[in-house]
Amino acid sequence: MALARTPFHFYTSQPLIELTGLRAANLKELLDHIKEVDGSSIYFHTHHYVREHHFLSDEYPSDFAFWVAEILQEKELGEKLTIIDLRAFGTIRELREKLVEVIQQHLEKNGRLTESPPGLEFHFRKTLSIIVPTGITARSLAELRAGLHRVDINSIYYHLVEYRIRTESLTNDLSLWIRDNFQKESLASSIEGLDPYSLTLEECRKTMIELLGRQERRQKLYNQFARYPSTGVAQTLREKNWFKDLKFTFQKIWYQD
Amino acid sequence: MVSRLNRFQDYRPVIGTPVWESILRLAQKLSGVKVKMVNSTAVGGGVAEILQRLVPLLNDLGVVTTWEVIEGDGEFFKATKLVHNALHGAREELTPRQQDIYWTCTEKNLRKFNFAEDYIFIHDPQPAGLIQAKSHSPAKWIWRCHIDISSPYSQVWEFLRPLVCQYDASIFSAPSFAQNLPIPQYMISPSIDPLSVKNQEVPQHRIKEYLLKHEIDPRRPILTQVSRFDKLKDPLGVIKTYQLVKKSEDCQLVLAGGGATDDPESVEIIPRVYEAAASDKDIHVLDLPPNSDREVNILQWASTVILQKSLREGFALTVTEALWKKKPVVASAVGGIPLQVIHNYTGLLVRSIEGAALKIIYLLRNPHVAQRLGENGRQHVLQNFLITRHIRDYLLVMIALRQPGEKVIYL
Numbered sequence: 259m260a261l262a263r264t265p266f267h268f269y270t271s272q273p274l275i276e277l278t279g280l281r282a283a284n285l286k287e288l289l290d291h292i293k294e295v296d297g298s299s300i301y302f303h304t305h306h307y308v309r310e311h312h313f314l315s316d317e318y319p320s321d322f323a324f325w326v327a328e329i330l331q332e333k334e335l336g337e338k339l340t341i342i343d344l345r346a347f348g349t350i351r352e353l354r355e356k357l358v359e360v361i362q363q364h365l366e367k368n369g370r371l372t373e374s375p376p377g378l379e380f381h382f383r384k385t386l387s388i389i390v391p392t393g394i395t396a397r398s399l400a401e402l403r404a405g406l407h408r409v410d411i412n413s414i415y416y417h418l419v420e421y422r423i424r425t426e427s428l429t430n431d432l433s434l435w436i437r438d439n440f441q442k443e444s445l446a447s448s449i450e451g452l453d454p455y456s457l458t459l460e461e462c463r464k465t466m467i468e469l470l471g472r473q474e475r476r477q478k479l480y481n482q483f484a485r486y487p488s489t490g491v492a493q494t495l496r497e498k499n500w501f502k503d504l505k506f507t508f509q510k511i512w513y514q515d
Numbered sequence: 516m517v518s519r520l521n522r523f524q525d526y527r528p529v530i531g532t533p534v535w536e537s538i539l540r541l542a543q544k545l546s547g548v549k550v551k552m553v554n555s556t557a558v559g560g561g562v563a564e565i566l567q568r569l570v571p572l573l574n575d576l577g578v579v580t581t582w583e584v585i586e587g588d589g590e591f592f593k594a595t596k597l598v599h600n601a602l603h604g605a606r607e608e609l610t611p612r613q614q615d616i617y618w619t620c621t622e623k624n625l626r627k628f629n630f631a632e633d634y635i636f637i638h639d640p641q642p643a644g645l646i647q648a649k650s651h652s653p654a655k656w657i658w659r660c661h662i663d664i665s666s667p668y669s670q671v672w673e674f675l676r677p678l679v680c681q682y683d684a685s686i687f688s689a690p691s692f693a694q695n696l697p698i699p700q701y702m703i704s705p706s707i708d709p710l711s712v713k714n715q716e717v718p719q720h721r722i723k724e725y726l727l728k729h730e731i732d733p734r735r736p737i738l739t740q741v742s743r744f745d746k747l748k749d750p751l752g753v754i755k756t757y758q759l760v761k762k763s764e765d766c767q768l769v770l771a772g773g774g775a776t777d778d779p780e781s782v783e784i785i786p787r788v789y790e791a792a793a794s795d796k797d798i799h800v801l802d803l804p805p806n807s808d809r810e811v812n813i814l815q816w817a818s819t820v821i822l823q824k825s826l827r828e829g830f831a832l833t834v835t836e837a838l839w840k841k842k843p844v845v846a847s848a849v850g851g852i853p854l855q856v857i858h859n860y861t862g863l864l865v866r867s868i869e870g871a872a873l874k875i876i877y878l879l880r881n882p883h884v885a886q887r888l889g890e891n892g893r894q895h896v897l898q899n900f901l902i903t904r905h906i907r908d909y910l911l912v913m914i915a916l917r918q919p920g921e922k923v924i925y926l
Binding site: 270272273274275276277278279281298310328375376377378379381382383386387388389390391392393408409410411412413424 | 531532533534536537540541544687690691692693694695696699700701702703847848849853858859864866898899907908911912914915921922923924925926
């Protein structure tokens, strides 16, 4: 079994929500506050859905989109905010600029200002992240898979979402570790390609476990072949009547998976 | 009735091992820390209910936690009830005499307690004046506000605010409660205990037995509001809502509630509720004593629609309980309710008696919608409003106060 030079440490991110006292009752106020609030507030309102509202995550990926569409009933703008691809932004600053641009354009096009019903104003919050090591580590891909089974959903969130935001990069540390230690580019890219904003975090976890399982089975098969010198492979397989088994295994891996 | 005390490990099957382990790990970081909780009543109301669960579990996790209840006479509680109402927005002034009563009682309680712990959590305005002991205490002081102070009456808030500003941090239950304060304002939603008597599943035959005992027809739809008889819970508005629904759909109304030792107002409103209900045998007013958890649980399970038509609300744990039981909820968009009832997803929000009646009729005629809302509601509570998440948040506040001002803390 191939071992990594450096182990992978699973962390979990525990969010503590802080209130800012800022509130918006219409789009203009929303826009003004988005321009000024702390970056951790933009981060909170565009990301907390990912871990809190799994069952709603496919419809509105952010508080801004939800509030605009459902409370202000500005469905067109709500849709525009919904389709902003959060993965495309390496920094909160860029994301903030995009939000400002979309809302500003809408306001220029539609002059009217709808007021929210009393009690349903937008209240700006921000988040303090407390990052805790889970004590679970991995030195191999098999251990990484086992670790993904064990950790809580906030850990999946940390590695797939928060790490990227904190380090202002377009990748996650799981993919980085796989690349650095095992040079499995395809596996690393597949994990990088997971979209935690449209899938639930449980779906992301499941997909990563499947990808790692598939990689493991391929590796095992490769190792079985590698044990025999190339000239004698066919003969050995025939002698041991393994052809049938291997054919079945190949089919399972390449076709069924 | 108080059920046996649960151990933290009992929650493992409910929340799953990974989440359970992550809380355990946080608690290990605070192992040996001493905490004191202070509030104004040992029974009745949501705060006492939460503390009854929270304190033993924190201890079980190795965070040594004690719970003290301040003492006060009738006049003190009358003054603090006024403060409570005024923070909810009622235009009620705290007279100089009432302020004196507040301080006299606070002084007495200050002599009674010591504050040698590492963290002191003061719950609600009644004991807020204990902050005077801060200068002689090594602790971090946290003011935990459970009530809706989104639009407080200024005279009373100006009385309280200088006290709150002396704390190291404050905690509110909903975003709309945030104030202009120089200290951190954390948001921690209250929670329910999935293992308590109040939230356990009840067999159908026991539900039926209970309903028949109270002459409630189990075959016809039941609308229920569970809450203290208090004008802010608008029990009279609930009766009017029911009367509007009844014009279109046959149904019954159950108003179940009671009073608390710190609530003199409920004594006044109960007769008015009985009077309004007297003319209709399908309105059942159940004046339940404190700790009627078993009865409340049965009533919630028995309900077709749960109503929470409050005018003001702290968080409304009765809504959380209903959602956990997969019940469709129709509730006012006040206080912490919009955090729980996400309109059209986990329940329906309303702003008037007529609106509430319309939504109830809609749910009675569309049981598949009611079922979808109920199932989403259960998921929402599982992820965000169980006591285990509440414990985690208290642990996080304590950790955060060790490194004030940080945006990210790496442990």
